[in-house]
Structures are given as structure tokens and as C-alpha cells.
Amino acid sequence: MAIILDGKAYASVVKEKTKAEVERLGLTPGLAVVIVGDDGASRIYVNNKKKDCAECGIKSEEFALPAEAGQDKLLGLIDELNNRDDINGILVQLPLPEGYDEQVVIQAIAPHKDVDAFHMENVGRVMDGNFTFAPCTPYGVMRLLEHHGIDPAGKHCVVVGRSNIVGKPMAMLLLHKHATVTICHSRTPDLAEMTRKADILVAAVGKPKLITADMVKPGAVVIDVAINRGDDGKLCGDVDYAPVEEIASHITPVPGGVGPMTRAILMENTVIAAKKASGK
Ligand code: GUN
Numbered sequence: 001m002a003i004i005l006d007g008k009a010y011a012s013v014v015k016e017k018t019k020a021e022v023e024r025l026g027l028t029p030g031l032a033v034v035i036v037g038d039d040g041a042s043r044i045y046v047n048n049k050k051k052d053c054a055e056c057g058i059k060s061e062e063f064a065l066p067a068e069a070g071q072d073k074l075l076g077l078i079d080e081l082n083n084r085d086d087i088n089g090i091l092v093q094l095p096l097p098e099g100y101d102e103q104v105v106i107q108a109i110a111p112h113k114d115v116d117a118f119h120m121e122n123v124g125r126v127m128d129g130n131f132t133f134a135p136c137t138p139y140g141v142m143r144l145l146e147h148h149g150i151d152p153a154g155k156h157c158v159v160v161g162r163s164n165i166v167g168k169p170m171a172m173l174l175l176h177k178h179a180t181v182t183i184c185h186s187r188t189p190d191l192a193e194m195t196r197k198a199d200i201l202v203a204a205v206g207k208p209k210l211i212t213a214d215m216v217k218p219g220a221v222v223i224d225v226a227i228n229r230g231d232d233g234k235l236c237g238d239v240d241y242a243p244v245e246e247i248a249s250h251i252t253p254v255p256g257g258v259g260p261m262t263r264a265i266l267m268e269n270t271v272i273a274a275k276k277a278s279g280k
Pocket residue numbers: 091092093094095116136137165262
């Protein structure tokens with residue numbers, strides 16, 4: 001039976017500390033949350049982020065544009081937010097509807113307000129290892145590992161998924177902590193052969209039950225980043241949870257694992273941005 005890496009519980013601690021830091025600084029950090037179109041999952045994520053802001057003493061302002069607003073209108077809004085002193089962080093919820101170029105939109109966000117760390121300047125800093133903001137999901141995973149005394153140094157970490165948001169920066173953050181890292185993806189010929197070598201296995205693909213028990217080394221740490229809707233309508237990750245939990249040493253549940261950590265780090269990043277802007 002694995003130890004459960006309870007992201008929900010630790011995220012509450014991180015948010016409490018963030019709230020205390022806001023009070024200590026005597027600032028009201030501002031986060032602009034931009035949502036375009038009517039994607040149901042995005043709406044839930046945005047509502048959760050607004051709730052977290054309220055818990056931490058951060059002022060959140062939502063900007064909801066219809067899908068037909070168009071990229072120029074969105075870029076105009078980002079420009080306005082870049083120039084507002086009361087807004088410290090700008091988050092454009094992804095994915096954007098068809099017709100928008102996500103890269104163009106993300107690169108329009110001022111790097112010092114890019115609390116997602118998706119702007120090229122911040123991507124480069126993460127690559128270099130000298131960063132102000134780290135992307136919320138992979139950094140949330142690192143913090144959860146650290147909190148449970150799991151040190152990636154010298155371990156073989158296998159990251160399944162190569163997205164810009166999770167897979168690539170996850171690999172980089174593990175590398176900075178002296179892990180040996182393998183990144184697998186849809187064209188990896190024998191995925192199971194690779195995952196069985198993992199001391200720490202991170203699944204970030206978006207396919208229910210992709211990682212079955214025979215693909216996991218007994219005693220491995222298993223991190224499930226995905227949030228999928230299973231055939232039974234319930235939320236699930238990429239890991240076939242019940243049988244994998246029998247053999248792993250540690251495992252993140254879905255929901256209640258990585259997701260809450262992502263949001264807690266977003267709060268931290270917003271406070272870091274506000275602190276820097278204030279010169280405190
Ligand atoms: N969509 C899925 N994950 C994320 C995230 O971390 N940030 C933003 N902006 N959009 C997302």
C-alpha cells in the first residue's frame with residue numbers, strides 16, 4: 001500500500017503561508033484571469049483559481065471574452081493589463097478557441113506578470129535554473145516531492161508526456177535537482193520498458209489507465225498529473241490507480257493530488273510578482 005501524496009492537504013498549508021506573506025507585506029496582489037470562449041473544464045479551473053485568490057488575500061479580476069472576440073481584442077486586453085499597476089499577474093486560461101495563436105498571445109504578456117511562466121523569457125530562465133516563476137504544475141510536483149522528503153538526486157525519473165506546460169519543464173526541474181531524466185511520448189517504441197525503469201514516474205498525457213501496474217517498478221514514486229473524465233463519468237488520471245497503489249511506494253490521487261498544488265503555486269507566483277513590483 002502506497003503512501004498517498006495528499007496535494008490537497010499540502011496546498012492548504014502553502015496557501016495559508018501565502019496569505020500570511022500577503023498580510024506581512026501589507027499589499028493587495030492583483031491577478032487577472034482571462035478566459036476566452038465557453039470550455040466547461042476551463043470555466044471550472046478559472047472559478048477554482050478565483051476561490052484560491054480570495055483565500056489568500058489576492059484580488060482576482062476575471063475577463064471573459066466570447067470565442068468570437070478575436071485575437072486582436074485579446075491582445076488589446078493583455079496590453080491594458082500589462083500597463084495596470086494594480087495587476088501583478090496575468091493568466092490566460094488555455095486552451096484558447098480555434099482561430100487564436102496561443103504562442104502569440106502568451107508572448108504578449110509582460111514577462112514580469114507571467115505567473116504561468118509560459119513566456120519565452122521565463123521558459124529560458126527555467127531552462128537555465130535561475131528563475132523567478134516556475135510553471136505551476138511541474139513546480140507544484142517538485143514541492144510535493146520535497147514536502148514528503150523525496151529527493152530526485154541520483155534517481156531515474158521518467159516523464160511521460162512532452163508538453164510545454166508540463167512534460168518539458170517537469171524534466172528540466174527534475175534535472176536541476178540532479179535526477180537522471182527520460183522523457184517518453186507517443187512515439188516512444190516500448191513505453192512499458194521505459195516506465196519500469198523509473199524510480200519516480202510522472203504521467204502527464206491525458207489518457208485514462210495509460211499506466212498499468214505492470215509498467216511500474218515496485219516501490220516507485222508515481223505522480224499523476226492528468227485530469228481525465230473516465231468511462232464511468234468520474235475524474236481520473238493517467239494511472240490505473242487501484243492496482244498501481246498496491247505496488248508503488250508513494251502515489252498522488254486524482255483528484256486531490258497535483259491539481260491543488262498547481263493552484264497553490266499560482267498564488268505564490270502572484271505574490272512574488274506583487275512583492276517584486278512593490279520593491280519590498
Ligand atoms: N490550462 C491547463 N493548465 C493550465 C495552466 O497551468 N495555466 C493556464 N493558463 N492554462 C492552463
